[in-house]
Amino acid sequence: MAKGTPKPDELSRIDYTPPQKEWMDTPVKLKPGMYCWGAKAKNLQAVGFPNARDWTPADEDWKLPENWEWTVLEGIYDRLKKYRSFQLFLDICVRCGACADKCHFYIGSGDPKNMPVLRAELLRSVYRRHFTFGGKLLGRIAGARKLTLDVLKEWWYYFFQCTECRRCSVFCPYGIDQAEITMMGRELLNLLGLNIDWIQGPVANCYKKGNHLGLEPHTIMSNIEFMLDDIESITGIRIEPSFNRKGAEILFVTPSGDLFADPGTYTCMGYLMLFHELGLDYTWSTYASEGGNFGFFTTNEMAKRLNAKIYAEAKRLGVKWILGGECGHMWRVVHQYMDTWNGPADFLEEPVSPITGTKFENAKTTKMVHIAEFTADLIRHGKLNLDPSRNDHLKVTFHDSCNTSRGMGIFEEPRYIIKNVCNNFYEMPENTIREKTFCCGSGSGLNAGENMELRMRGGLPRANAVKYVHEKYGVNMLANICAIDRAALSTLMDYWVPGVGVTGVHELVANALVMKGEKKRTTNLRGEPLPGVEEEEEEGKEEKEEQGG
Amino acid sequence: MRALFSFIVVIALVAIVFVGVKGANLEFLFGVIIPYAALATFIIGFIYRVVKWGRSPVPFHIPTTCGQQKTLPWIKDSKIENPSTTAGVIARMALEVLVFRSLFRNLKTDLREGPRLAYGSDKWLWLAGLAFHWSFLIIAFRHLRFFMQDVPVVVQWVEGLDSFLQIGAPLLYITDVIIITAVTYLFLRRVYIPQVRYISLAADYFPLFLILGIAISGVLMRYFIKVHVVGVKELAMGLVSFNPTIPEGIGVIFYIHLFLICVLFAYFPFSKLMHMGGVFLSPTRNLANNSRMVRHVNPWNYPVKVHTYEEYEEEFREKMKMAGLPVEKE
Numbered sequence: 001m002a003k004g005t006p007k008p009d010e011l012s013r014i015d016y017t018p019p020q021k022e023w024m025d026t027p028v029k030l031k032p033g034m035y036c037w038g039a040k041a042k043n044l045q046a047v048g049f050p051n052a053r054d055w056t057p058a059d060e061d062w063k064l065p066e067n068w069e070w071t072v073l074e075g076i077y078d079r080l081k082k083y084r085s086f087q088l089f090l091d092i093c094v095r096c097g098a099c100a101d102k103c104h105f106y107i108g109s110g111d112p113k114n115m116p117v118l119r120a121e122l123l124r125s126v127y128r129r130h131f132t133f134g135g136k137l138l139g140r141i142a143g144a145r146k147l148t149l150d151v152l153k154e155w156w157y158y159f160f161q162c163t164e165c166r167r168c169s170v171f172c173p174y175g176i177d178q179a180e181i182t183m184m185g186r187e188l189l190n191l192l193g194l195n196i197d198w199i200q201g202p203v204a205n206c207y208k209k210g211n212h213l214g215l216e217p218h219t220i221m222s223n224i225e226f227m228l229d230d231i232e233s234i235t236g237i238r239i240e241p242s243f244n245r246k247g248a249e250i251l252f253v254t255p256s257g258d259l260f261a262d263p264g265t266y267t268c269m270g271y272l273m274l275f276h277e278l279g280l281d282y283t284w285s286t287y288a289s290e291g292g293n294f295g296f297f298t299t300n301e302m303a304k305r306l307n308a309k310i311y312a313e314a315k316r317l318g319v320k321w322i323l324g325g326e327c328g329h330m331w332r333v334v335h336q337y338m339d340t341w342n343g344p345a346d347f348l349e350e351p352v353s354p355i356t357g358t359k360f361e362n363a364k365t366t367k368m369v370h371i372a373e374f375t376a377d378l379i380r381h382g383k384l385n386l387d388p389s390r391n392d393h394l395k396v397t398f399h400d401s402c403n404t405s406r407g408m409g410i411f412e413e414p415r416y417i418i419k420n421v422c423n424n425f426y427e428m429p430e431n432t433i434r435e436k437t438f439c440c441g442s443g444s445g446l447n448a449g450e451n452m453e454l455r456m457r458g459g460l461p462r463a464n465a466v467k468y469v470h471e472k473y474g475v476n477m478l479a480n481i482c483a484i485d486r487a488a489l490s491t492l493m494d495y496w497v498p499g500v501g502v503t504g505v506h507e508l509v510a511n512a513l514v515m516k517g518e519k520k521r522t523t524n525l526r527g528e529p530l531p532g533v534e535e536e537e538e539e540g541k542e543e544k545e546e547q548g549g
Numbered sequence: 550m551r552a553l554f555s556f557i558v559v560i561a562l563v564a565i566v567f568v569g570v571k572g573a574n575l576e577f578l579f580g581v582i583i584p585y586a587a588l589a590t591f592i593i594g595f596i597y598r599v600v601k602w603g604r605s606p607v608p609f610h611i612p613t614t615c616g617q618q619k620t621l622p623w624i625k626d627s628k629i630e631n632p633s634t635t636a637g638v639i640a641r642m643a644l645e646v647l648v649f650r651s652l653f654r655n656l657k658t659d660l661r662e663g664p665r666l667a668y669g670s671d672k673w674l675w676l677a678g679l680a681f682h683w684s685f686l687i688i689a690f691r692h693l694r695f696f697m698q699d700v701p702v703v704v705q706w707v708e709g710l711d712s713f714l715q716i717g718a719p720l721l722y723i724t725d726v727i728i729i730t731a732v733t734y735l736f737l738r739r740v741y742i743p744q745v746r747y748i749s750l751a752a753d754y755f756p757l758f759l760i761l762g763i764a765i766s767g768v769l770m771r772y773f774i775k776v777h778v779v780g781v782k783e784l785a786m787g788l789v790s791f792n793p794t795i796p797e798g799i800g801v802i803f804y805i806h807l808f809l810i811c812v813l814f815a816y817f818p819f820s821k822l823m824h825m826g827g828v829f830l831s832p833t834r835n836l837a838n839n840s841r842m843v844r845h846v847n848p849w850n851y852p853v854k855v856h857t858y859e860e861y862e863e864e865f866r867e868k869m870k871m872a873g874l875p876v877e878k879e
Contacts, residue, residue: 012664018747048854082849084605085832091602092827095753097745098651098674101658107666118748134752134819141554143750166833169613173645173652173678174824175833177613207856208864217865218872244874286874287861300608301853308855316858336610340845362620362633366841373620380623407611409618409631409838416624431656431668435615435630461658464666 004033005452008496012460014110023112024125024145028154030057033453035157036446038062039200044193046204047302051193057156062149068192069147073130075188080131085180090127092174093117099168099178104439105161108457116168116178119158123185126151156194159185161454163443164297164329165402170435182444187299195298199445202294206306210289211256217243217286223259224284227269234527236519239276241284244317248283249354251314253368254325255292257483258504264486266525267326267504274375274506277515278355278383282323288313291330292483296337297445304341307333310368311342321351322368326504328401328443328482331370335408339366356381370404372413372481375509379420385514390524391422393531394477396508397469398427399462399489400437401482409435414481414505421512426473432465442488455488456495463496470497478502552740555754559762559809566808570801579804580784581793587811594818599826610845613833633839642835646828649679674738681731684724685760687711688767691722695785717772725768732761756822759813766806776800 005011019026035057044052055063065071080087100115101107112118121143128135128144135144145151162182169177189195202212209216215223221243232238242248252275258268275282288309295302314322324334339345348367351360358377360369378384398418404410411434419425432438441458469475478489478500486502493500511524522533569575616627626633629640644650657671691708694700712720736757739749770776780796781803787794817823829835862869862876869876 012660014660014664016660016744018743023747081605082608084602084607084830085611087605088602088827088830088832091598092821092824092831094821094824095745095748095750096652096674096678097742097748098655100744100748102656107658107660112744112747115744115748121748141551141751143752166613169833170615171651171654171656173649174828175613175645175651175831177611177833180611208861210861217869217874221872221874244869246875286865286869287858305853305855308853309858312855312858334841336840339840340609340847341850343844358621360620361842362618362839363841365844368841376624377621380621406613406615409614409616409627410620411617412624413620429668435613436654436656460664461666464664468665 005456008456011453011456014108016110018112023118023121024140027150028113028157030153030157031453032058032450034451035160035454036196036198036448036451039193039195039197043197043200043204044195047207047305049193049195049200049298049302050191053193055193062153062192062194064149064152064192068152071191072147072152072188075191076127076131076184079184079187083180083184085177086184089120089176089180090124093120093124093176095121096173098171098173099176102168102171103178104163104165104167104441104461105454105458108441108460109161109454111161113154113158114161116162119162120176120178120181122151122154122158123181152189152192152194155185156189159189160196160446161458163402163439163441163446163458165439165443166406167402167436167438170406183300186297190299196445196448198448199294199297202445203298203302203306206290206294210285210287210309211259212290212292212294213256213260215256215259215289220259220284220286220289223265224268224272227265227272230525230527231269231273234521234523234525235273235515237273237276237515237517239272241272241275242282243284243286245283246317248281248317249320250280250282251288251310251317251319251322252282252284252325253288253291253310253322255327255330255483256290257292257327257487258325259289261487262526263490263502263504263507264483266507266510267483267486269525270504270506270508270510271325271371273510273513273515274384277513278378281354283317283319285313285317291324291327291334293330293333294445296329296333303333303337307338308342310334310338311345314345315347320349321363322348323351323371323374324368325371326481326483326506328403328484330403330483331410332403332407334366334368338368353377355383370410370413372410372417372505375506376413376416379417384509386421386509386512387514388421388423388512389532390511390521390530391508392424394422394508395424395426395473395475396422396477396479396503397425397466397475398433399440399466399478399480399485400433401480401485402437402439402443404481405435405437410481414479417505417509418479421508426469426475428465428469432461438462438465440482440485440488440492442492443484447484447488452491456492459488459492460496462489463492466493466500467497470500476500479505479508481505551749551751552736552754555751555758558755559758562759562809562812563762563805566805567801570804576795576799576804577793579808580795580799581788583811584788584807587814591814591817594815595823595826598818598823599830602827602830606848607832607836608847608849610836610840611832612836612838614838618838632837633842634837638835638837642829645834649675649682652678673734677731677734677738680727681735684728684731687724688722688728688764691724695782696789698786719771721772725764725771728764729761729768732757732764736761752821756813756816756820759809759816763806763809763813766802766809770800770802770806774800774802776803 106114164179205214258264295306438461614631616630619626619633652675
């Protein structure tokens with residue numbers, strides 16, 4: 001935990017009373033722990049972003065270019081013409097306030113500018129002043145204000161206190177989506193080189209090296225080698241996956257977070273074991289070694305530039321279709337953007353499971369299948385030999401990731417898998433799951449260390465729902481299908497609900513998977529003894545003694 | 550403060566028409582010229598706004614999915630909350646527009662000791678919103694009797710239903726009571742809920758006062774300060790037949806009612822009231838979740854600079870060869 005982060009009982013005293021002063025008269029104060037470091041010059045330069053320089057958000061001087069106001073206003077004008085969502089969402093809000101207490105950051109902080117409606121008004125007010133007749137004429141009384149340096153700083157602070165989770169848009173009577181406003185707000189900030197380094201660093205890495213973590217080709221392979229060693233010692237089976245192999249049937253793409261740190265690595269071991277067991281003709285790629293897309297948190301154009309590698313690599317390798325691992329925003333991008341940006345993928349074939357023959361009709365033009373869809377289909381057809389009792393020491397609940405929930409709707413597939421590989425599954429309260437799920441508090445590139453207070457505040461609603469099932473049913477494992485979740489929720493659980501672990505769904509699958517020719521497993525992928533194993537050993541000893549006697 | 554400002558503006562509007570009609574005999578201005586001007590502003594302004602929205606493309610396929618997607622045949626998809634077909638989208642939009650589906654989901658979040666977060670159902674906003682919009686629609690529909698020589702049977706039915714309680718003479722319309730109650734509630738919640746007060750603008754209070762003014766003046770006219778109804782119909786018929794006349798002795802309360810309606814019409818296209826048109830265009834609601842089945846085309850999609858595989862291999866070739874990775878160029 002970062003230094004200076006308040007303790008849970010201190011942090012959970014939240015005051016929801018808005019200040020006496022009107023919000024336009026309350027200039028932004030950057031509170032340490034609530035924001036991230038500014039994007040470094042070298043990371044902005046790496047992808048040719050404007051105004052590349054080192055800067056510090058806490059400094060008075062943000063080293064903005066000359067005429068920056070004009071750049072921003074022109075940027076707004078440009079985007080009004082390009083995005084109906086932006087134009088419409090600036091125009092039709094009636095400020096009914098239905099979205100206010102739906103935002104995890106508002107619930108966790110009580111800061112009124114974190115109510116989605118007000119976060120949008122931060123930009124809307126400037127739009128009114130500079131782009132509408134009423135705003136120009138009436139000014140403040142029409143809710144209009146000029147673009148000033150204070151306003152710009154306020155935007156920066158609050159557009160990086162939104163994880164683009166879209167929960168507000170579920171409740172809005174017009175479907176106004178704060179994620180769209182935040183995305184536009186961040187695009188505008190990017191025109192001035194005002195991103196955060198936790199986003200910009202991975203973007204620069206991904207552009208040059210193919211993944212956010214900056215893993216070079218040989219490192220990707222050696223990271224996977226380590227996992228293969230572990231798998232071998234647990235199962236006795238040596239897996240030999242292929243990399244950058246031409247002519248494979250399937251290209252597999254997953255977020256690089258799965259290659260790097262636990263518990264993501266256990267999920268990755270799960271993929272490797274599953275594919276091996278199936279004898280799947282697939283390949284990894286070191287060039288397209290990132291499913292996630294932090295470019296999505298800078299500009300639409302940058303997101304497209306990073307995403308382009310997936311189709312390009314699929315084409316180069318001559319695969320038939322693409323399979324995607326467990327990740328949240330990756331799937332928002334794949335599902336709703338990839339084909340539009342970089343398609344049509346007419347060089348690929350409509351995805352068909354080589355094991356079951358199932359046609360994935362829902363992916364027939366994008367040609368990319370979610371691994372939960374793929375695995376659910378396998379289980380349904382009885383293609384996997386599963387022993388769910390190996391997960392009997394776990395009481396599992398499932399966290400729906402924002403992006404796969406509200407930008408896709410993949411609810412049943414992961415649940416079906418979990419229920420087939422675990423015997424103890426409990427749902428969190430209904431208002432905190434599925435389309436009403438709460439963000440981990442660290443999405444959209446905000447999972448840094450320096451903004452820990454923000455993350456713990458934003459994660460409060462999610463953690464609180466976990467705590468409920470932890471206390472009621474003894475839930476001790478939080479499953480999910482998102483790499484950011486695997487990283488962020490671990491910290492969040494340690495802070496709010498100690499005693500609950502975090503796992504990817506395919507880790508649970510691999511633990512339950514009885515592989516052909518495997519030795520008797522005594523531990524799970526984490527090296528912890530399997531349930532029942534210790535007692536069996538004890539019993540075995542006694543038997544031997546009896547025999548000996 | 551912002552509420553007071555809006556209130557004063559509405560009072561001033563009433564004063565203007567009162568003085569104009571009573572003091573300056575400007576019946577023709579308020580009875581003919583302004584109504585035509587207001588209606589023209591409404592129609593042109595409304596179309597202009599919708600066309601302006603329509604000219605901005607929908608570059609990406611971004612429905613907010615609120616149910617199970619359509620995937621494997623044995624998984625039941627949520628055909629309306631997460632539609633994959635046009636019929637599903639129509640059903641979703643119909644629910645949204647007719648019964649405010651999304652607002653029906655509304656919850657109230659409570660932070661209790663522990664900390665423990667609780668989410669209670671909170672349907673008051675939904676109920677008041679629905680009551681307000683539907684009674685407004687029914688009232689507007691009832692008014693058709695003033696614009697047609699023979700009152701259509703449907704209008705008579707609606708009038709009959711609306712007054713089925715059979716209270717008073719003339720019979721009390723239920724919608725009159727509902728609209729005043731609902732608008733009053735919507736105003737009070739704006740003032741009393743601190744968060745909502747904090748975000749409210751003059752532009753949020755003004756339409757409420759204006760509509761309240763319209764409803765109250767209408768009620769006064771029907772039940773208390775009687776006007777010359779035959780004259781009103783004559784004026785209305787004159788307007789629709791483009792042969793305007795100003796009958797004598799209609800009563801100033803009618804002109805107040807009419808003028809406030811005109812202000813509402815003229816104000817409409819410049820305001821948040823345009824949500825009426827906008828809701829149909831909302832890309833998070835009116836698109837089917839089929840973006841992996843049917844390719845969505847962005848009209849302004851343009852080529853971007855990417856880091857190609859060739860550039861990548863150029864940089865890492867030696868390392869790749871060392872690791873045993875296949876390369877394109879030896």
